[in-house]
Every structure is written in C-alpha cells, then in structure tokens.
Amino acid sequence: MRARVIAGGVVSSIAVLVVGWQLGGQPAVTAPAQQSTTSGSGTTGTSTGTSGSTGTGTGTTGGTTGSTGTGTTGGSSATGTFTGDTTQTRYGPVQVQITVAKGTITDVTALQLTNSDGRSVQISQQAAPILRQEALQAQSAQIQSVSGATFTSEGYTTSLQSAIDKAGL
Amino acid sequence: MIDTARPTRPTPRHSGDGAVRGTLPPAESLEVAARRRRRAGRRRNAVTDLLGILAWVSAAGAVMLWLVSPGSHTVVGIGGWLTDAGIVAGLVATDLVLVMLVLAARVPLIDRTFGQDNAIAVHRSLGKPVLYLLLAHGALLTLGYGASAGTGPIAETIALFSTPDMPLAYLGLGLFVAVVVSSLVAVRRRLPYEAWHVIHLLSYAAVLVALPHMLSVGSVLAQGTWQRVYWIALYVLALSLIALYRFALPLVVTLRHRIRVVGVEPIAPGVVSIHLAGRDLDRLGTEGGQYGVWRFWTARTWWHAHPVSFSAVPGRDRARITVRDLGAGSARLGRITPGAFVSLEGPYGLFTSRARTAPYLALVASGIGITPVRSLLEDTDLRPGEATVLLRGTDADQQYLWHETADLAEVTGSRLYTMVGHRSRSRESWMTEEDVRRGVSLRSVFPNLLQADLYVCGPRAWSDLVVREARLAGVPEHQIHQERFES
Numbered sequence: 001m002r003a004r005v006i007a008g009g010v011v012s013s014i015a016v017l018v019v020g021w022q023l024g025g026q027p028a029v030t031a032p033a034q035q036s037t038t039s040g041s042g043t044t045g046t047s048t049g050t051s052g053s054t055g056t057g058t059g060t061t062g063g064t065t066g067s068t069g070t071g072t073t074g075g076s077s078a079t080g081t082f083t084g085d086t087t088q089t090r091y092g093p094v095q096v097q098i099t100v101a102k103g104t105i106t107d108v109t110a111l112q113l114t115n116s117d118g119r120s121v122q123i124s125q126q127a128a129p130i131l132r133q134e135a136l137q138a139q140s141a142q143i144q145s146v147s148g149a150t151f152t153s154e155g156y157t158t159s160l161q162s163a164i165d166k167a168g169l
Numbered sequence: 170m171i172d173t174a175r176p177t178r179p180t181p182r183h184s185g186d187g188a189v190r191g192t193l194p195p196a197e198s199l200e201v202a203a204r205r206r207r208r209a210g211r212r213r214n215a216v217t218d219l220l221g222i223l224a225w226v227s228a229a230g231a232v233m234l235w236l237v238s239p240g241s242h243t244v245v246g247i248g249g250w251l252t253d254a255g256i257v258a259g260l261v262a263t264d265l266v267l268v269m270l271v272l273a274a275r276v277p278l279i280d281r282t283f284g285q286d287n288a289i290a291v292h293r294s295l296g297k298p299v300l301y302l303l304l305a306h307g308a309l310l311t312l313g314y315g316a317s318a319g320t321g322p323i324a325e326t327i328a329l330f331s332t333p334d335m336p337l338a339y340l341g342l343g344l345f346v347a348v349v350v351s352s353l354v355a356v357r358r359r360l361p362y363e364a365w366h367v368i369h370l371l372s373y374a375a376v377l378v379a380l381p382h383m384l385s386v387g388s389v390l391a392q393g394t395w396q397r398v399y400w401i402a403l404y405v406l407a408l409s410l411i412a413l414y415r416f417a418l419p420l421v422v423t424l425r426h427r428i429r430v431v432g433v434e435p436i437a438p439g440v441v442s443i444h445l446a447g448r449d450l451d452r453l454g455t456e457g458g459q460y461g462v463w464r465f466w467t468a469r470t471w472w473h474a475h476p477v478s479f480s481a482v483p484g485r486d487r488a489r490i491t492v493r494d495l496g497a498g499s500a501r502l503g504r505i506t507p508g509a510f511v512s513l514e515g516p517y518g519l520f521t522s523r524a525r526t527a528p529y530l531a532l533v534a535s536g537i538g539i540t541p542v543r544s545l546l547e548d549t550d551l552r553p554g555e556a557t558v559l560l561r562g563t564d565a566d567q568q569y570l571w572h573e574t575a576d577l578a579e580v581t582g583s584r585l586y587t588m589v590g591h592r593s594r595s596r597e598s599w600m601t602e603e604d605v606r607r608g609v610s611l612r613s614v615f616p617n618l619l620q621a622d623l624y625v626c627g628p629r630a631w632s633d634l635v636v637r638e639a640r641l642a643g644v645p646e647h648q649i650h651q652e653r654f655e656s
Contacts, residue, residue, distance in 0.1 A: 005218050009225025016226055020233030024241050090239040091388060117388045119314075122332050126318070147319050 084163030087155040091120040094155030203528035210526040231260035248316030255309030262302035284519035338382035344375035419514040450483040457548025461515030480540040493537040529617040530556035535627030553582025599634040
C-alpha cells in the first residue's frame with residue numbers, strides 16, 4: 001500500500017513537472033519593446049499584475065509621446081527632453097527620459113524601473129544611480145550592466161538607446 | 170501465566186443449538202463477512218492512497234509554479250542557480266507545511282480511512298525535513314542574491330531585512346524553528362504538555378506571517394497570476410480545514426451534547442472511571458475503540474486536554490471513560506467533582522471494527538489499554554468463536570474492567586485468556602517469565618492468528634513487542650491494528 005502511494009506519487013509528480021516545463025519556457029530576457037508603431041505592448045502576457053498592466057498602458061503612451069511630444073528641436077544639436085520606449089522585463093517595465101542640451105546628455109531620469117516585487121524594487125533602486133552615472137559619462141547606451149541587476153540594466157540601456165535615437169544624437 | 174481455566178468459553182452453552190448453526194457453518198459466514206471487510210478495506214486503502222498521491226502532487230505543483238515562471242529555463246550564473254534553488258525549496262517547504270496542517274486538522278475523511286494517529290505519525294515525520302527546507306530556502310536565497318549583487322551574506326541579510334515583509338518572514342522562520350525544536354523527542358519529554366502545545370500553536374502564526382513575503386518579494390507569485398490565486402487557495406483550504414474541524418466542530422459537539430461529569434469512580438489504585446451525562450450521546454456516532462480529547466472545566470483542570478478512550482459505547486444520555494493517572498494532569502482527574510462541564514473533541518480513531526479485514530478477531534490489551542478493547546468488543550457484531558481476547562496485567566491491581574470484559578466475551582461467545590505477572594526479565598518479551606518458559610506465543614494463544622485482525626493496546630514498548638511478534642509470525646500488515654495514545 002505504501003509502495004503504491006510512492007509509485008503513484010512519483011509518477012504523477014513527474015507528470016505535473018513535465019506539464020509545468022511545457023507551460024513555462026518564456027525567455028527570461030524579454031524582447032525589448034518594439035518601435036512606437038507597435039506601441040511597446042511588451043512581450044509575453046506573463047509579466048503580469050499591476051506592473052504588467054501599467055507597463056503596457058504607459059508603454060503605449062510612452063511610445064507615442066516619446067516620438068512626438070517632448071523633443072523641442074530636431075537637427076544636429078538637439079535640445080530638450082526625450083522619452084525612451086518602455087522596455088518590458090520579467091521584473092516589470094523600464095523607461096527612461098533624457099535631458100539633452102546642445103547634443104549633450106545632461107541628465108537621465110528613470111520614469112519606470114523594474115518593480116514587480118519587493119526584491120526588484122530594491123535592486124532597481126540600487127542600480128539606477130550607477131546606470132545614470134555610466135550613461136552620462138559614456139554619452140551613449142553602450143554602458144556596462146550592473147551586476148545583480150541584469151534585467152534592469154538591459155531594460156535601461158534599451159530604453160536609453162531609443163531616447164537617444166529620438167533625440168537624433 | 171495464561172489462565173486457561175478461566176476462559177469464559179461458550180462451548181457448553183452454545184453446543185445445544187449447534188445443529189441450527191450447522192446449516193450455516195460459522196467459518197463460512199465468517200468468510201463472507203471477511204470478504205465484505207476486505208472490500209471495504211480496499212476502498213479505504215484506495216482513498217488513503219489517493220490522498221497520499223495528492224500530497225505528492227501538491228509538492229510537485231509547488232515546483233511547477235517555479236517552472237512556469239519566466240526565466241526558469243534559462244538560469245544563469247552561480248547566483249541564479251542558488252537563488253532559484255532557494256525559491257524551489259521555499260515553495261516545496263510551504264506546500265509541505267500546509268500538508269502537515271491538514272494532517273493535524275482531524276479531518277473526518279482522513280481519520281476514517283487512514284486513522285488520525287497514522288496521520289499524526291506522518292505529520293511528525295515531515296517536521297524536520299520541512300525545517301531543513303525552510304533553512305535552505307533562507308540560506309540559498311541570501312547566498313544567491315549576494316552572489317548576484319556581489320555582496321557578502323551578512324550585507325545581503327541586512328539588505329533583506331530592509332525589504333518590505335521580510336522581517337515578518339524571518340519571524341516566521343524563527344517560529345518554525347521553535348516549533349520543531351520543541352517537538353524533538355528529547356526536548357518534548359522535558360516540556361510540560363501545555364508548554365509544548367502553546368509553542369506548537371505558534372505554527373499557525375508562523376504560516377501566516379510567512380505569507381506576505383511570498384506574495385511581495387518573489388516574482389513567482391506575482392500579482393494577477395493564476396499562480397498567486399492557486400497559492401492563496403491552498404492557504405485558504407488548509408486553514409479552513411483547521412478552523413472547521415479543530416475549532417468549530419468540537420465547539421458544536423460540545424454545545425450540542427452538553428456533557429457533564431456525574432460521577433468519578435475509583436476502580437483501582439490510580440485508575441478512575443468518569444461517568445458522564447449529556448444529550449443524545451448516541452448521536453456522537455462513537456464506535457467501540459474510539460477516543461475523545463476531553464477537557465474538564467474546573468479551576469484546576471480546564472487547561473489540560475486529555476485524549477482518553479471511551480471504556481463503553483455511549484448510550485443515549487450516558488457515557489463512560491476510564492483514566493489512569495499517567496501524567497500530572499490526569500492525576501487531578503480523580504478529584505474532579507460531579508457537575509463539571511466537559512468539552513469534547515472527537516470521537517476519533519480507527520481502532521474499531523471498521524478497520525477489520527480478516528475473518529477472526531484477536532484482541533490483546535495490557536493495563537489501561539483495556540479501555541478501547543473493551544468497548545470494541547462491546548460494539549462488534551461477533552459470531553461465537555470469532556474473537557479471542559488476551560488481557561495482561563502486572564498484578565491484581567491491574568485487572569480493572571476485566572470482569573466486564575469477561576462478561577462481554579461470554580455474551581459474544583469469545584474466548585478470553587488472562588496473563589498476570591511481571592514481564593519477563595530473562596529476555597525482551599511482552600509475556601511473563603513463566604509464559605516465556607512454557608513456550609507461549611501469539612500463535613498458541615490465537616490459533617487463527619494469520620486469519621485474524623490483531624488489535625493491540627497497552628504501553629508503547631509492550632505493544633511494540635506484541636506487534637513485532639505478529640509480524641514475525643507472518644500476520645499481514647493490514648491485519649495489525651495498534652492504538653497510539655499520542656496527540
């Protein structure tokens with residue numbers, strides 16, 4: 001009788017795990033948000049919850065405002081604020097805004113940071129100042145990711161790159 | 170020695186209608202009854218097995234929650250592996266804690282198919298492994314986060330403490346450690362039952378304070394996911410079974426039956442029968458051999474709950490339990506005054522004829538262990554010659570309820586043997602020295618032992634020896650029924 005429980009338990013547990021494996025498998029690093037035409041709707045439906053829904057919402061607006069709204073000047077030496085696209089990560093959306101004066105990035109503000117859970121909030125708060133500093137020094141999105149904050153860093157650089165593109169730097 | 174002169178053997182009395190019975194030989198009807206019991210037994214086993222498999226699946230389900238979370242298939246780096254192992258350990262541990270709660274919840278289905286005492290035995294065996302998993306959960310995540318962020322474990326612990334809900338989680342872990350440590354055999358023996366019980370009740374608090382950090386710190390149970398709904402549903406299920414069967418149902422039983430003490434009758438040194446009166450006690454549904462957890466509401470005894478067997482099947486407004494002063498609490502029971510209000514959890518237990526699977530019945534009782542055996546004999550529909558009873562006592566003082574049992578044996582046409590004297594000193598045995606020398610064995614007392622359900626109740630060490638001999642003699646496991654008096 002006990003043997004039956006163990007055998008049955010092992011077999012059905014394996015079945016459950018196989019099903020779980022099949023259901024899972026979304027890429028850990030979500031594809032960066034597409035260009036504003038697809039309105040940054042994020043990737044999979046899995047990144048969930050308030051963070052997921054707000055992420056998609058702001059992604060849509062962020063995408064449009066980023067392309068049209070903020071940039072005051074075009075041309076070679078841009079000036080003004082430019083908002084990057086929202087990038088979805090498994091820990092929530094990331095979006096940054098850059099302030100540009102005569103072709104130079106003077107400030108980077110994080111509008112959204114990974115916030116799906118307490119741990120992510122903690123990580124992104126640690127990482128954001130470091131990423132900002134690196135971006136101001138490099139004047140580009142080619143910056144090193146912060147260890148322990150891989151997803152935040154990746155989302156940050158992706159959004160940063162789209163903001164730089166919009167500023168035409 | 171085994172007193173073979175004493176058996177209340179019914180042969181002379183029943184020999185007269187032997188011809189009538191001859192048309193339906195007892196052996197055959199016994200077989201029919203045995204087949205019915207075996208079928209019922211198989212059904213019980215099937216339910217038990219299903220419940221067991223369900224417990225396994227729930228643990229696998231906990232791992233599945235992690236498997237379906239994004240990123241579980243692409244774990245990178247030593248930090249990632251440590252972190253994810255920690256998450257899985259936490260999920261499985263929590264699931265098993267909920268399984269433990271259900272096992273201890275006195276769910277009638279579990280009691281009737283598996284036996285509450287067996288359920289508690291499983292509950293106990295899970296305690297330490299679960300604690301190890303919880304400690305591993307904390308350690309692995311601290312190291313994993315630390316490795317990812319490049320900080321040491323101490324700095325990481327400080328950082329975790331400042332994360333919302335994490336202080337509560339550490340509190341929960343501390344409570345779990347206290348609960349398990351207080352339940353270690355060595356520690357528990359030194360603790361008064363009440364102290365252990367109060368510490369054990371903290372496990373409910375531990376389970377509750379651990380929940381917020383699962384929902385807010387990790388991303389496996391993120392908001393808006395079915396995983397979160399499933400997890401909360403597990404919590405609700407386990408806690409409502411506890412609330413329903415450990416608290417609400419006993420309260421309803423107590424209020425409905427209004428049990429009071431009507432008399433305390435000393436029947437041997439240190440042994441009292443407590444006579445109880447109440448309303449509709451027959452509707453408690455007590456089966457012979459079951460026990461209740463009793464609490465006597467007097468100034469000196471209300472804080473101690475006693476698991477005590479019914480020593481007779483309750484009538485409509487009368488019930489009786491018999492207690493020996495084994496512990497500090499039960500010694501006071503002899504001083505309970507009539508009129509005291511009594512609350513009851515139960516009846517519980519599978520030491521009843523419901524558990525039978527074989528044609529014959531062998532009952533072995535020692536000391537206070539006679540109480541469930543007596544009520545079982547009273548409540549079982551027996552054919553003459555079906556049951557054999559063996560009563561053991563150290564001396565004349567330990568022969569309480571023997572007369573009643575002998576009367577029941579006579580009425581049911583059962584053989585009854587008694588064995589009086591100290592246990593053998595020459596070697597480890599459940600018998601007296603004299604009986605060991607005479608070559609007495611379970612097989613010689615119970616000629617049909619291999620076709621009998623063996624019910625054993627008495628001091629733990631003694632009854633273990635009886636059961637060991639039965640196993641060696643080849644009695645199948647499902648025919649062995651041992652009562653364990655432990656909460």
